[in-house]
Amino acid sequence: MDSFAADLLKTGNTTVATLLVQHYRELGMSNTEFLIYLQIKSYTDRGVSFPQTDTIAKAIGLSNNQIFQELHTMIAKHLMQINTVQKPGQLARDSYDFTQLYEKLAQFVKTAKTEAVTEETDNARETIFNQIEQEFGRPLSPIELETISQWLDEDHYQPEIIRLALRETVLSQAFSLKYMDRILLTWQKKHLTTPEQIQKDRNQRQQSQADHSQAVKKKKTNDLPDIPMFKIGEDSQQHPSK
CATH class of the missing domain: 1.10.10.630 (DnaD domain-like)
Structure with a gap:
């Protein structure tokens, strides 16, 4: 395995919802904010819940101060929040939480539908x-x-x-x-x-009507009286009436 393939496996993959990629601007998210989200998401997928701002700044070509400003804007726009988690026997830890972003996305999709x-x-x-x-x-x-x-x-x-x-x-x-x-x-x-279903019902009714008409016609034929048939010129004496 070459070094590039090894690096790919080591760094892992970042999974981003296609719906978010398609509609982030409609949620009020700028291109820069989306890039910041992608950087944070890539670290979160690797188990780093609160990457350093200077690391993010370097990755997307902004200053550390600009990243701070962008993060505060995202919080004000309810695109994210920072949570502090305190576990017993451990120091308090901050983490980026994008639940609000996905709630906005869910509402957007529902409204669009x-x-x-x-x-x-x-x-x-x-x-x-x-x-x-x-x-x-x-x-x-x-x-x-x-x-x-x-x-x-x-x-x-x-x-x-x-x-x-x-x-x-x-x-x-x-x-x-x-x-x-x-x-x-x-x-x-x-x-x-x-x-x-309507066509099936229509076919059944038509078949029923056809069967009924056939039955009526057959009954009328069976009810006709027997009429003796005579050949023209025959003596009626040869065919005495019953």
């Missing part, structure tokens, strides 16, 4: 408004717009389910939100919550 869901819902809402207006051939009234919003926000119908209900309504030439609402309620009572 909520905003993404809200945006997706708003887009779906607008799309559904436009599709219904197009199929009905008229603008929707304020009450109708509110009804559709309730389907999404209160009843929590998925947009694709509402679109399927619209398709059923158009095929039935109903062009009414009340008709759509009855369809949605019927599916809800049957616990049909996906397009696949």
Whole structure:
């Protein structure tokens, strides 16, 4: 093993969350503060919880005083804090704690997901408004717009389910939100919550109707009376009535 490989193994690795790398600036962290965090994290991963400021300063090309100022700024911005730990029989020890930074990151991710869901819902809402207006051939009234919003926000119908209900309504030439609402309620009572479940239910109903029609047709055929068949020109005496 050459010396470089030995140094790699000896110094170890520093693990940094990808989410933090992607969003540290959105958390209010400057590039310099992030570099300081990386330096501290590299020492923490090696078991050094409170590296010397002059060591950090040398690594990133700042003065010792600048590092002090940056650390105080990070504390003021709630990106980190310094904890003092006192264990029995040992001297008090300080350590850098970045719990607040990760709490900010967690909140940022949660907020970003909520905003993404809200945006997706708003887009779906607008799309559904436009599709219904197009199929009905008229603008929707304020009450109708509110009804559709309730389907999404209160009843929590998925947009694709509402679109399927619209398709059923158009095929039935109903062009009414009340008709759509009855369809949605019927599916809800049957616990049909996906397009696949709705299609399966439709196939079963169609098969049942086909079986019923076939059974009725067969019954009518069996109920027909026996009618004697005569060849044209035959003497009816040869076929006495029963």
